[in-house]
Amino acid sequence: MQDLVIQRPEGLYCPAGDFYIDPHRKVERAVITHAHADHARTGHAHYLAATPSEGVLRARLGQGVALQSLDYGAQISHHGVRVSLHPAGHVLGSAQVRLEHRGQIWVVSGDYKIAADPTCAAFESQRCDVFITESTFGLPIYRWQPDAQVFAGINAWWAANAAQNRTSVLLCYSFGKAQRILSGVDASIAPIVVHCAVQTLNHAYRAAGVKLPDTHLASGNPSDMNRALVLCPPGAAAGPWLKQFDHPSIAFASGWMLLRGAKKRAGYAQGFVLSDHADWPGLMTAIEASGASRIIVNHGSVPVLVRYLSERGLDAQAFKKEAGERAMHDESGDAAGLGFFDAVSGSDSGAAGDSPEVKA
Numbered sequence: 001m002q003d004l005v006i007q008r009p010e011g012l013y014c015p016a017g018d019f020y021i022d023p024h025r026k027v028e029r030a031v032i033t034h035a036h037a038d039h040a041r042t043g044h045a046h047y048l049a050a051t052p053s054e055g056v057l058r059a060r061l062g063q064g065v066a067l068q069s070l071d072y073g074a075q076i077s078h079h080g081v082r083v084s085l086h087p088a089g090h091v092l093g094s095a096q097v098r099l100e101h102r103g104q105i106w107v108v109s110g111d112y113k114i115a116a117d118p119t120c121a122a123f124e125s126q127r128c129d130v131f132i133t134e135s136t137f138g139l140p141i142y143r144w145q146p147d148a149q150v151f152a153g154i155n156a157w158w159a160a161n162a163a164q165n166r167t168s169v170l171l172c173y174s175f176g177k178a179q180r181i182l183s184g185v186d187a188s189i190a191p192i193v194v195h196c197a198v199q200t201l202n203h204a205y206r207a208a209g210v211k212l213p214d215t216h217l218a219s220g221n222p223s224d225m226n227r228a229l230v231l232c233p234p235g236a237a238a239g240p241w242l243k244q245f246d247h248p249s250i251a252f253a254s255g256w257m258l259l260r261g262a263k264k265r266a267g268y269a270q271g272f273v274l275s276d277h278a279d280w281p282g283l284m285t286a287i288e289a290s291g292a293s294r295i296i297v298n299h300g301s302v303p304v305l306v307r308y309l310s311e312r313g314l315d316a317q318a319f320k321k322e323a324g325e326r327a328m329h330d331e332s333g334d335a336a337g338l339g340f341f342d343a344v345s346g347s348d349s350g351a352a353g354d355s356p357e358v359k360a
């Protein structure tokens with residue numbers, strides 16, 4: 001039986017359905033697992049994504065992008081392939097893609113995490129024959145602390161700085177991580193100031209019904225600025241934006257902060273280990289819950305996980321590396337500043353309305 005998903009230079013491809021999943025080159029139909037820049041790119045003719053991701057996707061790709069949204073769990077069919085999207089617990093609107101064709105069920109995980117996150121729907125495991133899993137943190141050393149512990153650390157750092165009238169700058173990705181931090185910190189300590197890239201996404205989160213504390217732009221000059229918590233994307237830390245804060249304490253929030261030396265190399269006094277990806281036990285939980293006998297590992301520490309699963313009797317493999325993959329990793333990062341509308345064909349997507357066929 002032919003594989004339901006293969007890897008092409010453009011990205012993961014479903015030959016039976018003739019569409020791609022998170023392609024990194026321009027294609028006709030793209031199913032998008034979530035709005036991070038290395039998964040959701042501009043220039044595809046038609047997009048399909050989970051309904052809760054619509055606001056953030058349009059904020060990043062352009063309001064006029066030809067996007068068809070699909071509720072979690074709803075099914076549509078395209079060329080005989082039944083497609084549905086299920087919560088991946090990674091960021092707002094993130095989805096696993098479930099494909100069913102001629103009795104075979106495949107699930108493409110996208111990025112996911114198992115730990116609860118108040119800013120997005122919780123990961124919902126899907127039974128399948130073949131599970132294509134990410135493995136960004138696919139090494140046994142990666143084990144996250146409970147969120148409560150991480151946020152207690154962030155709050156203590158912020159409160160100690162505030163007591164000395166020193167601004168606390170926490171570097172974090174503007175989409176997903178920033179909102180998760182906002183929902184976890186103790187907003188009663190002092191005002192919270194965010195970079196405009198974070199504020200744009202905060203609006204999209206609030207519009208989607210996610211509760212976040214009040215956030216101010218630095219230009220709004222909130223009182224108590226020198227006691228504030230400031231969230232800004234790592235890219236902005238190198239530029240002039242940070243200079244408006246006098247002698248701030250700077251920290252970084254990322255799963256990579258678990259690596260000995262990463263904090264030091266990055267030159268920050270503090271590093272908080274907070275990731276929106278599954279840790280090693282999380283990967284194991286998801287793989288086992290899928291019930292799949294064949295696992296394809298994609299994206300991250302591939303060989304270690306493949307070897308580990310093979311030794312446990314699973315049919316585990318990696319996708320062949322293609323030329324396109326290198327480009328994908330080099331270009332990953334924050335999407336602020338992309339040229340939106342000119343890259344998108346067909347301004348509004350009235351045509352993508354109620355059709356039972358997948359237009360994306």
Ligand SMILES: [Zn+2]
Pocket residue numbers: 034036039090111
């Ligand atoms: Zn992601």
Ligand SMILES: [Zn+2]
Pocket residue numbers: 036038039111
């Ligand atoms: Zn990713």
